[in-house]
Amino acid sequence: MPRHPRRMARCTALLCAVLVNTTVQAAQAxxxxxxxxxxxxxxxxxxxxxxxxxxxxxxxxPRLRLAxxxxxxxxxxxxxxxxxxxxxxxxxxxxxxxxxxxxxxxxQASAEVLVAARALPRGHHVQAQDLARRKAELSALNGQYVLDADAAIGQALRHAVSAGERLRPALLEAPLLVRRGEPVIIELQGASFAIRASGRALGSGPEGARVAVENPVSKRVVHGTVTAPGRITVKF
Known part of the structure; x- marks a missing residue:
């Protein structure tokens, strides 16, 4: 028989306490x-x-312990x-x-961003030959870059850029197809008719914009949608 039963009992209780405590305090890796x-x-x-x-x-x-x-x-x-x-x-x-x-x-991620292949003036409509690529770390650019050439081609520059300058979304805008005060073609469309007349734009806008246009003869003002360079479509 054990010579120290009380000591053994204390050791067993302590071992159980350690096991229970370990289970309770098991930490997430x-x-x-x-x-x-x-x-x-x-x-x-x-x-x-x-x-x-x-x-x-x-x-x-490392001091953090999560269950x-x-x-x-x-x-x-x-x-x-x-x-x-x-x-x-x-x-x-x-x-x-x-x-x-x-x-x-x-x-972090690196990619070849679009840059101007040459100096380009304000208002220039970007063409494929105007573009070049340069590798850059994108996380340092805070989203101010363009990767897709199709997203840049045909867009107008808000201001001039120098050769090698990185293109940014804020630099590009849809080109104006109609300008205020310029002559335009008014295309009146109905369910069973289409009539064209001359007019004068009372506002400027890119494709899809709503612009007021005046018939110089009747002085009637209507609102239509810019559908092509110098053309405003009015649907009835």
Missing amino acids: PASLVTAARQAALEAAAATDVKNPTITVTRPD DCPAPLTAQLTGTARLPGRAVARVSCPQPPGWSIHLPLHV
């Missing part, structure tokens, strides 16, 4: 938080057509993150104990 945040960033990057992103997630504070989640973690980017760039992922345990943590992250 920090790596799982980072993995969930990275996956959320990958999905967000794919949704915005970011190619081959590199994602750096800030690891949680081990009994279910797969959920994660999503918060706010209106513009990728590539900096963002924050909210990683959550969807079941009790139901905690959440926010992890900052950085999405």
